[in-house]
Each structure stands twice: as structure tokens, then as C-alpha cells.
Amino acid sequence: MRWLRFTKDQHTSFGVVHDEGRVQKALGDPFNGYQLEPLFYDIADVKIELPFQAKTFYCAGMNYSSHIKAVAKRTGTKPELPKQADIGYRANNALIATGEEVVMPADSKVIQYEGELVVVIGRKAKNLSPSEALSCVLGYTIGNDVSERNWQKSDRTFWRSKNTDTFKPMGPWIETEFDLSKAKTRVRVNGELSTEFDTGEMIFDVPTFISKMTQYLTLWPGDMIWMGTDGSSPNLKHNDQVDVEITGLGVLSNRFVMAN
8 A cells, every 4th residue: 555645725634546646535644543535636736745744763874785885985994884783863854755855055065865765663663573573564665865974074963964954855655565675776866877776685674673673662653764775876966856766665856956
């Protein structure tokens, strides 16, 4: 099932996307229960919103080996793969929907994309084993972890390099039936393929992260986990269009603009 959150006639609601390019309106939501209404809209006639209002925004950094090696080469350091599944956080203020603009602050210099798989938690979870971990997952969507690399190196924390307003595009929807083993992540800049990798080739997989996390904290419906990225990004400039595609999840599209 493909859950879309959309606005039509100034009213925002959830709906289910059908193959023929229509969305069926729902009363309620996929987290707390719903009922489908006999109301259908063409997707082209609605505004696509963030797929859900996230509660806690977790992120798995440095979770693909090629990305770690690329970063090490760029910084002149020795690549070191993580020894355990450590999690971090990002800020909800940075989230925007597909089709919305990423605004690069006037004093930013090195802006790059990171196409990521996003895991959406659908039920309360605590102390799950790896074999139980996926039982709390509602579905998956796409994220673009935009970063300002100079700030990432100079600041003591990631407060602005990762969390500046508009730096976290996500969408377009939540897909509940997703085959990670067959998925590829492709990122295009202005229509040209820039990065491609097997989405599932993570150092630590989704069940490992969920199991580890739930030994220490409770996951709640509406929490999400961004799973990291592979490869490297070019430096983005004003008016660049970045499209992140993951097999089976659609395309997350955003234009990058420089603030006045």
C-alpha cells in the first residue's frame, strides 16, 4: 500500500495511491487507524505534502563502505568502518516535501546531497531482537540528507551543516510493500545520473539498527530512521535540480536555490 499525505481545497489528509495515478482519500491515518472514502483525486491536482509528521528523527551516519572511503579520500584520512550500529539525530525543522525548494544560505559554500532510505516506524517497539525488528516498521520512503561540508568540518556539532531549514527533503509517500534486496538508489542532478548504488548494501542493516536502538529507547509510531548513503556528491549550485530515486519508492525531487 502506498500512503500519500496531500492537500486539496485547503484540506490536508492521508490517502492511498492507486496505479492509475489517482489518490483515494482516507479518514484517519496509517498509524492510528483509517477508513477509505469513495473520493478520488488525480495526483496532478493535489499538493503533495511531507508523507507524515515525524516525531523523532533518527539517522544512521557512515553506513556504507564506499561513502566512508570517499570521505576519507577527500579529507586525506584513513578510512575506518564503524564497529557497531550507532544512531544519531536530525532536526524536524529541516524537513520539506518533494517539489519544494532547498534554500542554500548566502554564506554557504559546499552544498551536497545524500540520497537515503527512510524507515518509518508504525508501532511502539521496545527490546526487539533482530528477527522481530521489522515487525514495528510501517513502510519506507526517500530522504535527501543535504549537507554543508565546510560547516560540518568547522562547527562543534551538526546544528547547521545538517539541520538548516529545508536541508531534509523527504517523500513522496510511504510504501508498505518494499523489497530492499532488489532496490537501487539513483541520484540525478539536472537529469544526469550522478550516483548509483545498491540500497541494501549497508554495513549494518535495518533490523540491526532497530534491535540495537530498542534495547535503550522506545520507538513510537511516526518515528523514522534515515539509513545513510553511499558514493559521493558534486557541489551543488543555484538552480540545480536533484532527483533521488529508490526502486519501488518513487522519486524525491527538489530544486536547490541560493538565498538572496
